Amino acid sequence: MPKAAHQEDIVIVGAGCNFSAISGRDKNALRWDKLGYAHLLKLASQEGAKSFVRRTPSIEYWDDEVPHEKIQDMAEYLEDFRVIPKDQLPSGVKFGVSFTTLTVNAPCHLEYLYQVLLQYGVRFLRKKISAIGDAFANPKTKVVFNCIGNAARHLTGVEDTECYPTRGQVLLARAPNVRTNMMRHGRDYETYIIPRPESNGNVILGGYMQKGNGDSATYSHETESIKKRTRALSPELSAKNFEILAAVAGLRPSRNGGARIERTTVNVNGEPRAAVHNYGTGGTGFQAGYGMAIEAVATVDDILQKWSAEPITAKI
Structure with a gap:
């Protein structure tokens, strides 16, 4: 097991990051997916190993009804998209697709992004706050982007009761023969194998999607279930022995109604300031x-325009 770490560090170590059809079917999710896929594809093509993002063959299965409008939307832009014929589906699977996904080595990719932002002159400060207004302690701060995740439910000034944790347990394993991203979306479970780029053959094996469960402990019976399910799903995993390096649990920051992107006003010493929730x-x-x-x-483009004669766009 890894040495003791903060909860956020544990989540990063065990994050299984890829592009998949696991997101919602609402218009926002579909739009964000399309933008995200194009962005990750660009990183994989132009930055390669430097960004720790890699094109990876992917197969996804569903045991239940499939959101056809979502699949149709994804088929319009995913590389190598193909519906798998029914006679090639495993027992119990109703629908399957294959395409080229993007897999991400989460901890190393975050370090890459950190270095990119340093080049842009971004300064990093780690500090605890008890209320959203505390983020405006510096009088020069005009805009705060609130990306606080699960804490949005309790942070004073935000207190979003629609937020809840979705627990997952995963295994970090060494399995150099695994080259394919695989996922099976069951009625009451999620099983997945996600190769981790530039990691000397490590993979993430999962998992669980336990809505409203805030328990960050790991359990041996869940480890055994993950091992059994992933071996059954992936021929690459069952063909060779693999080494379990760690079992980790994380709490996904979920929200009823989908993610929130909204600009609000925070009163700071009688002066209105902009807070953008994300x-x-x-x-x-x-x-x-x-x-x-x-x-x-x-x-907040109107505010940013006051700081620059040129339009400001997000670039990474």
Whole structure:
């Protein structure tokens, strides 16, 4: 097991990051997915190993009814998209697709983004706050982007009762022979195998989607269930032995009604300041995050224009 760490560090270590059809079918989710896929594709093509994003063959199965409008939308832009013939589906599966996904080495990709932002002159400060107004402690601060995740339910000045955690347990494993991203969306479970780019053959094996469960502990019976389900799903995993490196649990920041992107006003010493809320994406933050960021920045374009003669656009 890894050394003791903060909860947010544990989530990063165990994050299984890819582009998948697990997101919602609402217009916002579909739009963010499309933007996110194009962005990750660009990183994989132009930055390659430097960004820790990689094109990866992917197969996804569903045991229940499929949101056909979502699949139709994804088919319009996903590389190598194909519906798998019914006679090639595993027992119990009603529908399946294959396409080229983007897999992400989460901890290394975040370090890459951190270095990019440093080049743009971004300064980082880690500090606890008890209310959204505390983020405006510096009188020069005109805009705050609130990306606080699960804490949005309790932070004073936000207190969004629609927010809830969705627990997941995953395994970090070494399995160098795994080359394919695979997911099976069951009626009451999620099973997935996500190869981690530039990691010497590590993969993320999962998992669970337990709505409203805020327990960050890990359990041996869940580990055994993940091992059994992923071996059954992936021929690449069952063909060779693999080594379990860690079992980790994380709490996805979910929200009833979908993610929130909204500009509000915070009164700071009698002066109105802009707070842009950007949270609640659940387990799709890496694939939806870029599209969400673009829309969040657009809500304060009028303020940003005062700081620059040229339009400000999000670039990474």
